[in-house]
Amino acid sequence: MVKKAVTANTSTLLFDHDGTLINSEAVHYKLWCEILLPYGVSLSESLYCDMMAGVPVKQNAIDLKNHFDISASTLALENEKHEKVEAFLKEQPFPLMPYAAETIKACHEKGYTLAIVTGGSKLSVEKTLDGYGLREYISTVVAVEDVTRSKPDPESYQLAMEKLGVAASACVAIEDTMHGLQSAVAAKLDCVVIPTAQTANHDLGLATVSYGSLQHWLEAEVL
Known part of the structure; x- marks a missing residue:
């Protein structure tokens, strides 16, 4: 049986921003x-x-x-x-990662609650949401300004779950780096990792599952 992070119990998808949704x-x-x-x-x-x-x-x-x-x-x-x-x-906003907009829209259409949880700035997220017409799909944003301790500390993910009123068991994080993965795991989240060329050498062994692209993950676990 192929291991998956998104299960029947999953209601909420928590996306990292830099390197996951944007090519920054x-x-x-x-x-x-x-x-x-x-x-x-x-x-x-x-x-x-x-x-x-x-x-x-x-x-x-x-x-x-x-x-x-x-x-x-x-x-x-x-x-x-x-x-x-x-x-x-x-x-300009940062360019999107391949298939990022399609992934966000498809996940929303499937009924998942979506959030962005980033160690980057809120300004960067705002530019992404407005620049690419994605604001209507995102229920909440947690950025570096919102927390005392950013990734790899779990605070940002914990705050996102608190704002959304959901338990870790109902959520899956989508990350691209070791530090983001550590943050998600410390928050007791299952975590999909989609490494980039910049993070391919990171230790990603704690991931629930790893994919080569957003499209591969979307087709394997969501659609």
């Missing part, structure tokens, strides 16, 4: 490279993938300062990253 990691990597250049730091894509993908900006700044012994404060690095993301989002 390449942009985040580019922006961090721009920030670090004046400090003489060259950030390799492999280090970004291993240490930073799927991690909130605040922790990214701490990790970068410690790893490279950067003279700037972590707060200065964090603020500059937020400013660069805001400037990017003023021009």
Whole structure:
């Protein structure tokens, strides 16, 4: 029997945002490279993938300062990253991952309650929902501004379930990174993992099940 995360008891699907619904990691990597250049730091894509993908900006700044012994404060690095993301989002939303819009609409049509639970900013989610006409399908959003401890802490998923009034046993999380997976598992959620090129080397062994794309998961477990 093929293992599945979505069962007859599942009523609610909790989607990660960066790397799961939007193809943003390449942009985040580019922006961090721009920030670090004046400090003489060259950030390799492999280090970004291993240490930073799927991690909130605040922790990214701490990790970068410690790893490279950067003279700037972590707060200065964090603020500059937020400013660069805001400037990017003023021009356009992040591009969607392949089949993201189709997945959201199909899951909604099947009667599932949908939420977005992200370690990223609420602004980024808002731009996605408005830019691609997806707002009507999403019942709630939990972003980094809404919690004290973001992923990999379980607080963001716990808050989403509290806002929706559902138990973990009725929910499935959809993630792409080790840190997001750790957050979901700590919140006692079953978790589908759909790794990207940036997170393919992450330890994803705690996942309930893994798929190569949103479309593969949708066709295997939802439709």
